[in-house]
Amino acid sequence: MANSLFEEKLNSNEFLVTTEIGPPKGADVSEMVHHIDLLKDNVDAINITDHQSSVMRFPSLGGCLLVKERGGEPILQVTCRDRNRLALQADLLLAYSRDICNVLCLTGDSIDVGDHKEAKPVFDADSVQLLRMIRTMESGKDMSGEDLKGALKFCIGASVHPEADFIEPQLIKFEKKVAAGAQFFQTQGIFDLASLRRFMQYASQFDVRILAGIIVLASARMARYMNDNVPGIIVSEAIIDELAGVEKGKGLEKGIEIAARLIKTIKEENLCHGVHIMAVGNERIVPEILEQAKLPSMPTKAQ
Amino acid sequence: MIVAEQKPLEEIRRMIIPYERVLILGCGTCMTVCDAGGEREVSFLHSALRVAQAKSGNETHTFSEYTLKRQCDPEFLDVLDDKIDDVDTVLSLGCGIGVQALAERFPALPVLPGVNTSFMGMAKELGVWDERCAACGDCRLEETAGICPITRCTKGILNGPCAGTKNGKCEANKDMDCAWVLIYKRLERLEQLEKMRRYYPMRNFRAIPRPKRITSKISVDVVDVGEDNG
Ligand code: SF4
Ligand code: SF4
Numbered sequence: 350m351a352n353s354l355f356e357e358k359l360n361s362n363e364f365l366v367t368t369e370i371g372p373p374k375g376a377d378v379s380e381m382v383h384h385i386d387l388l389k390d391n392v393d394a395i396n397i398t399d400h401q402s403s404v405m406r407f408p409s410l411g412g413c414l415l416v417k418e419r420g421g422e423p424i425l426q427v428t429c430r431d432r433n434r435l436a437l438q439a440d441l442l443l444a445y446s447r448d449i450c451n452v453l454c455l456t457g458d459s460i461d462v463g464d465h466k467e468a469k470p471v472f473d474a475d476s477v478q479l480l481r482m483i484r485t486m487e488s489g490k491d492m493s494g495e496d497l498k499g500a501l502k503f504c505i506g507a508s509v510h511p512e513a514d515f516i517e518p519q520l521i522k523f524e525k526k527v528a529a530g531a532q533f534f535q536t537q538g539i540f541d542l543a544s545l546r547r548f549m550q551y552a553s554q555f556d557v558r559i560l561a562g563i564i565v566l567a568s569a570r571m572a573r574y575m576n577d578n579v580p581g582i583i584v585s586e587a588i589i590d591e592l593a594g595v596e597k598g599k600g601l602e603k604g605i606e607i608a609a610r611l612i613k614t615i616k617e618e619n620l621c622h623g624v625h626i627m628a629v630g631n632e633r634i635v636p637e638i639l640e641q642a643k644l645p646s647m648p649t650k651a652q
Numbered sequence: 653m654i655v656a657e658q659k660p661l662e663e664i665r666r667m668i669i670p671y672e673r674v675l676i677l678g679c680g681t682c683m684t685v686c687d688a689g690g691e692r693e694v695s696f697l698h699s700a701l702r703v704a705q706a707k708s709g710n711e712t713h714t715f716s717e718y719t720l721k722r723q724c725d726p727e728f729l730d731v732l733d734d735k736i737d738d739v740d741t742v743l744s745l746g747c748g749i750g751v752q753a754l755a756e757r758f759p760a761l762p763v764l765p766g767v768n769t770s771f772m773g774m775a776k777e778l779g780v781w782d783e784r785c786a787a788c789g790d791c792r793l794e795e796t797a798g799i800c801p802i803t804r805c806t807k808g809i810l811n812g813p814c815a816g817t818k819n820g821k822c823e824a825n826k827d828m829d830c831a832w833v834l835i836y837k838r839l840e841r842l843e844q845l846e847k848m849r850r851y852y853p854m855r856n857f858r859a860i861p862r863p864k865r866i867t868s869k870i871s872v873d874v875v876d877v878g879e880d881n882g
Contacts (some may be wrong), residue, residue, distance in 0.1 A: 430807075434854060456814050459806045459824035475809035478854050492854070510815040518836040521848050522812035528851065537815050580816030580823035 403463025
């Protein structure tokens with residue numbers, strides 16, 4: 350099987366744009382399909398989140414199937430929170446059988462931050478182990494050493510947190526992910542380009558593609574809420590002040606402007622290999638951000 | 653040691669409804685140390701149940717109390733032989749193991765759990781206990797500088813911190829230290845950070861096929877030697 354479209358682009362050195370869609374809480378996927386249609390030709394791939402923030406939703410695999418159906422390029426987000434090694438492997442087999450080959454390997458948020466706080470946390474694997482699990486499966490064996498019928502080949506990625514307030518242990522983990530075979534990284538939200546520059550100075554020694562995570566904020570309140578409640582998010586005071594300075598109702602506009610500005614600088618200064626836009630519930634505004642950042646929609650897919 | 657909390661009085665009162673004569677049975681070991689079910693707590697609970705009964709006015713339980721040296725060891729249960737004939741149930745303030753030891757030893761006697769057994773841990777400060785070990789059956793404290801990632805990291809992950817840690821605290825609970833920040837700092841201090849750089853594969857949950865039985869190596873060796881010689 351040939352490389353996925355996304356993998357080919359990763360290898361092409363072009364500036365990549367990915368984004369993500371959070372599936373609905375419920376079986377009505379019409380809005381998600383609408384978002385897929387809106388975004389699929391504007392970005393290089395669409396992540397479908399896996400019960401993001403531990404909130405139960407339509408499954409990421411189901412969302413990826415829809416992306417495929419609509420002619421887009423999906424990235425399957427897989428967390429280890431809800432599935433043990435049997436279920437993880439089975440889902441990967443299903444994904445591959447349906448030509449869903451890009452996988453973002455995550456440990457997953459803690460159950461405690463979600464909406465089913467009394468559920469049993471699984472965490473049979475962590476993100477590093479999940480990456481290795483996929484490479485093992487590609488070698489033709491499952492995690493018990495039994496032969497798998499049919500060859501598999503995935504394009505695998507992971508996340509990294511360049512703005513973590515205690516970076517050293519995060520970098521050790523990043524290197525473990527690289528060693529485990531991660532080909533690309535979509536970072537946690539970047540708000541301060543200095544930290545991205547610092548991180549890239551270090552990360553450029555590794556043969557991996559780094560897409561800077563861009564979170565689109567809709568208000569100062571949302572930023573503060575995320576700082577307090579969403580694992581791993583650290584919105585800088587400068588950005589919060591900027592959002593707080595606009596008149597009521599103009600927050601999202603400002604958020605779009607900030608996101609576009611960050612993307613533009615990253616691209617112009619060639620800071621990393623691309624961006625991953627997280628619009629958290631405002632998926633429809635992604636094309637506008639790209640427009641403002643002056644990134645031509647869908648750089649290579651035109652012909 | 654094992655740490656537990658006494659169940660709410662209302663729950664205990666509901667459990668004892670079917671039984672007239674209730675023996676409140678304490679445990680002199682872990683449950684005494686963690687203030688959940690020692691002699692003192694037995695006597696407090698005894699008074700509380702009497703007061704509640706007097707207030708309600710329409711119940712006729714009779715209560716008695718006793719505290720064993722230890723409830724989880726059959727040999728310490730012998731002293732109960734002549735006590736249980738006079739009761740309809742034992743309300744145990746022993747840990748879950750104590751309650752089950754009683755149930756096994758006295759097949760015809762209903763036993764009720766008076767505490768919620770919570771974890772294995774240690775006293776952190778006066779009146780505060782912290783979980784420290786989940787009895788995973790494959791102790792990895794050598795690799796993690798004496799700090800258990802399985803119990804102290806909410807996710808029990810083995811290859812370093814998740815991205816959710818902030819200010820040294822855990823994403824799941826801002827009052828709890830992130831285990832992996834603690835591990836990193838201690839490994840750094842011990843100049844053993846290479847232990848964190850190592851890859852650790854998924855855990856072997858067969859290390860403890862539940863329920864597990866451990867046979868004393870000493871007695872087994874004695875038997876083996878005997879057989880060889882025989
Ligand atoms: S690794 Fe942790 S849970 Fe396992 S035996 Fe050691 S202290 Fe207990
Ligand atoms: S913040 Fe630290 S302790 Fe909490 S789940 Fe993440 S790694 Fe584990």
